[in-house]
Amino acid sequence: MEIFLEKTTKNEVSVACEGVFSHHFLLSECFPDIENQQVVLKDPVKTGKRLFAAS
Numbered sequence: 001m002e003i004f005l006e007k008t009t010k011n012e013v014s015v016a017c018e019g020v021f022s023h024h025f026l027l028s029e030c031f032p033d034i035e036n037q038q039v040v041l042k043d044p045v046k047t048g049k050r051l052f053a054a055s
Contacts, residue, residue, distance in 0.1 A: 004016040
């Protein structure tokens with residue numbers, strides 16, 4: 001399975017699975033503590049869980 005993430009606006013990411021649009025989510029919902037649009041992955045497992053849960 002291939003999952004594609006595309007940043008469509010400064011705060012929105014579009015998700016497609018096998019080339020078919022699935023959903024979009026806001027980065028600010030996944031990373032509420034984001035500063036200056038920079039994401040530092042201090043805990044990649046936690047980050048992965050947040051991204052997986054975004055819908």
